[in-house]
Amino acid sequence: MNLHTLLLDKFKAALIAIGAPEGTPAPLSRTTRAGFGHYQFNGAMALSKVLKQNPREIAQKIVDAVELDTEVEKLEVAGPGFINIYLNPEWLAQQLQAANADVRLGIEAEQQQTVVVDYSAPNLAKEMHVGHLRSTIIGDAVAKTLEFLGHKVIRQNHMGDWGTQFGMLLAHLNDKLAANEVAETALSDLEDFYRAAKVRFDNEEGFADRARDYVVRLQSGDAQCMQLWQNFIDVSIAHSEEVYDRLNVALKRSDVMGESAYNNDLAATVAELQSAGIVVESQGAQVAFLQEMADKEGNPAAYIVQKSGGGYLYATTDQAAIRYRNGVLGADRTLIFTDVRQALHFKQTELVARKAGFINAQQSYEHCPFGMMLGSDGKPFKTRTGGTVKLAELLDEAIERAEVLINQRESDLSAQERKIIADKVGIGAVKYADLSKNRTTDYIFNWDSMLSFEGNTAPYLQYAYARVQSIFRKAHVDDVNLQADIQLDEMQEQLLAIKLMQYVEAIKQVSNEATPHVLCTYIYELASLFMGFYEACPILKEGIDEQTKNSRLMLAQLTAKTLQSGLDLLGIETMDKM
RNA sequence: GGUUCCAUAGCUCAGCUGGAUAGAGCAACGCCCUUCUAAGGCGUGGGUCGAAGGUUCGAAUCCUUCUGGGACCA
Numbered sequence: 001m002n003l004h005t006l007l008l009d010k011f012k013a014a015l016i017a018i019g020a021p022e023g024t025p026a027p028l029s030r031t032t033r034a035g036f037g038h039y040q041f042n043g044a045m046a047l048s049k050v051l052k053q054n055p056r057e058i059a060q061k062i063v064d065a066v067e068l069d070t071e072v073e074k075l076e077v078a079g080p081g082f083i084n085i086y087l088n089p090e091w092l093a094q095q096l097q098a099a100n101a102d103v104r105l106g107i108e109a110e111q112q113q114t115v116v117v118d119y120s121a122p123n124l125a126k127e128m129h130v131g132h133l134r135s136t137i138i139g140d141a142v143a144k145t146l147e148f149l150g151h152k153v154i155r156q157n158h159m160g161d162w163g164t165q166f167g168m169l170l171a172h173l174n175d176k177l178a179a180n181e182v183a184e185t186a187l188s189d190l191e192d193f194y195r196a197a198k199v200r201f202d203n204e205e206g207f208a209d210r211a212r213d214y215v216v217r218l219q220s221g222d223a224q225c226m227q228l229w230q231n232f233i234d235v236s237i238a239h240s241e242e243v244y245d246r247l248n249v250a251l252k253r254s255d256v257m258g259e260s261a262y263n264n265d266l267a268a269t270v271a272e273l274q275s276a277g278i279v280v281e282s283q284g285a286q287v288a289f290l291q292e293m294a295d296k297e298g299n300p301a302a303y304i305v306q307k308s309g310g311g312y313l314y315a316t317t318d319q320a321a322i323r324y325r326n327g328v329l330g331a332d333r334t335l336i337f338t339d340v341r342q343a344l345h346f347k348q349t350e351l352v353a354r355k356a357g358f359i360n361a362q363q364s365y366e367h368c369p370f371g372m373m374l375g376s377d378g379k380p381f382k383t384r385t386g387g388t389v390k391l392a393e394l395l396d397e398a399i400e401r402a403e404v405l406i407n408q409r410e411s412d413l414s415a416q417e418r419k420i421i422a423d424k425v426g427i428g429a430v431k432y433a434d435l436s437k438n439r440t441t442d443y444i445f446n447w448d449s450m451l452s453f454e455g456n457t458a459p460y461l462q463y464a465y466a467r468v469q470s471i472f473r474k475a476h477v478d479d480v481n482l483q484a485d486i487q488l489d490e491m492q493e494q495l496l497a498i499k500l501m502q503y504v505e506a507i508k509q510v511s512n513e514a515t516p517h518v519l520c521t522y523i524y525e526l527a528s529l530f531m532g533f534y535e536a537c538p539i540l541k542e543g544i545d546e547q548t549k550n551s552r553l554m555l556a557q558l559t560a561k562t563l564q565s566g567l568d569l570l571g572i573e574t575m576d577k578m
Numbered sequence: 579g580g581u582u583c584c585a586u587a588g589c590u591c592a593g594c595u596g597g598a599u600a601g602a603g604c605a606a607c608g609c610c611c612u613u614c615u616a617a618g619g620c621g622u623g624g625g626u627c628g629a630a631g632g633u634u635c636g637a638a639u640c641c642u643u644c645u646g647g648g649a650c651c652a
Contacts, residue, residue, distance in 0.1 A: 025595075026595095027595070027596085027597080029594070029595090029597085030594085032593085032598095032600095032601080033598075033599080036598070040597085040598090042596095042597055042598095045597080045635060045636075046634095046635090048635075049635085055635075078598080079597090079598055080597090080598085080635065080636080081635090082597075082598070293581085295579095295580050295581070295651095295652095296580070296581095297580090299580090301581090301651080302651095302652095339649095340583075340648095340649070340650090341649060341650060342650085343582075343583085343649085343650075344581075344582075344649090344650050344651065345650085345651095369583095371583095371584090371648090371649095372648085372649080374648095376589095378647085378648090405617070406617095409615090409617080411615085425617085436591080436592090437590085437591065437592090438591095438592085439584085439591080439592095440583075440584090441583070441584050441585090441648080441649095442584085442648070442649090443590090443591090444589095444590070446589095446590075448604090449589090449590060449591095449603090449604075452603090452604075453617055454603085454604080454617060454618095455602085455603040455604060455617095456591090456602065456603045456604090457603085457617085459617050460603095460617065460618085462617085463615080463617050463618075464618095466615070466617095467614080467615060467618085470614070470615055471614055471615095474614060475614085505594095509594075513594095517591095517592080518594085521592065521593095521602090524602085524603090525602095528602090531618065531619065532619075532620095534614080534618085534619085535618080535619050535620085536619095538613085538614065539614060540614045541613070541614065542613090577615085578615085578617075
């Protein structure tokens with residue numbers, strides 16, 4: 001059941017019935033202010049000019065024409081011609097009843113699409129730092145949401161596992177192994193390893209030449225070199241997987257489709273672009289000139305797919321990836337989560353790929369950008385020592401802080417239970433801090449706000465869930481077999497009920513726009529309304545009759561299910577006690 | 579130089595295809611734990627939505643110019 005869709009269809013029909021021209025906008029929205037109903041239809045004012053009638057009269061005609069009966073308590077014309085829609089609490093109660101009885105919470109699956117979601121994509125030469133958080137968890141949340149809505153999601157971890165810096169790393173690794181070090185030990189700290197290799201590259205006689213030699217051997221598929229590379233990659237991927245595991249991110253080894261995976265397709269990709277006439281030779285390089293993106297003087301943008309020396313670029317790999325995803329995997333949609341600096345690149349990439357027919361007219365290619373991480377001074381983020389904050393360290397800190405907080409509180413929880421809770425609360429807080437912001441612009445990294453457990457944070461949402469579980473424990477009610485008629489008498493009950501019914505609206509928006517913060521906002525509002533309901537509408541206290549008690553238990557139950565479902569889509573875990 | 583994005587409360591951010599009195603959290607101040615978990619609830623203060631024009635019955639939202647900042651391309 002989708003309230004918005006239901007009402008919109010009815011109002012569209014009403015517009016036709018009163019003789020509005022086809023294509024008349026039907027602006028129907030949730031109401032932001034109490035006293036203006038639950039939804040409002042604002043189409044009458046704009047029609048005033050077209051129909052040459054008073055907007056309030058038009059609004060009244062729409063009200064008369066709209067075929068809403070049991071769904072609605074009343075429709076009122078207000079102000080210059082707003083139509084305020086008040087939903088019928090009894091009808092709402094029935095919808096909630098149905099949603100609560102359904103494992104999918106009353107949300108129907110959409111028509112299935114195959115969606116490739118490209119996210120995380122760490123650079124395997126370096127350790128994951130906080131800057132990698134966004135792509136990883138936003139992409140994961142969107143992927144899960146798409147799956148929930150019934151789509152076939154193919155995750156692609158386009159890891160940076162190829163390129164010239166690997167020459168340097170492999171040369172260094174080779175020496176370490178020759179000195180009888182174990183790869184895992186040598187690579188235990190990727191940052192240190194990278195730095196050490198870089199120092200040698202810059203200072204050590206002959207090392208740079210050996211590094212370049214390794215690049216050539218790597219690209220030509222030299223067996224010994226590939227073995228060394230594989231060694232490096234295995235350890236490095238294991239590092240990433242450790243972080244994914246801690247972050248409760250669903251990426252698996254089988255989702256890895258790194259840059260190296262396209263190495264053998266690059267020549268063929270360029271050849272196809274050439275034969276299609278999209279790419280031509282210019283100063284020895286293979287270039288697509290894009291007139292569509294020309295500057296003021298009419299100079300087309302240049303998109304290089306092969307350098308004059310024969311080397312390939314990101315552009316080539318991305319074209320090959322499209323060929324694979326849209327051709328072999330049959331993607332209807334492709335979502336790519338990277339930082340905003342690559343926006344121009346992806347715009348050009350799409351243009352070229354469409355011209356080449358790698359993407360057909362029915363397929364979408366959506367770059368989903370996010371901003372850079374800045375320090376509190378508004379400049380690119382660096383720690384005091386000039387480095388980046390390692391993701392693993394951030395998570396450690398979050399869990400530690402959560403543990404301190406838990407230990408301050410009175411509770412009957414065992415030490416082991418506290419540990420588990422600290423883990424879920426700490427990780428949840430870090431993820432939520434990032435997920436709840438959408439802006440494609442840069443964002444300010446701040447330890448305290450990222451590790452905060454108060455207000456609009458994951459712990460608040462987890463706490464709301466735990467409160468419901470506590471009620472059920474105290475009530476000794478079988479959570480599964482609770483049967484009662486929901487009745488919505490109190491204002492807090494009605495507000496909660498309508499919010500519960502709007503879950504589907506939130507997740508549809510997340511899937512359409514790849515914006516998990518919409519879901520965060522929704523869950524926060526839901527939890528907030530539940531807290532209000534919890535304070536105002538006692539459930540187990542004395543003097544509450546059986547029917548009211550059970551009705552409220554049902555509301556609490558559906559709230560818990562919705563919270564859990566939403567948090568699960570965000571990759572945030574819930575717990576029964578905290 | 580070209581392209582492009584951004585500017586909302588002291589701070590961090592929401593604001594859906596233009597809608598009624600611009601919302602949250604944090605921070606500040608006041609109240610509520612013998613009462614279903616106070617990681618909570620209720621309340622107060624805090625904004626010329628960067629500036630100026632324009633379109634519209636209606637603009638934080640759309641258009642133009644300007645100011646400031648970022649990014650990308652060269």
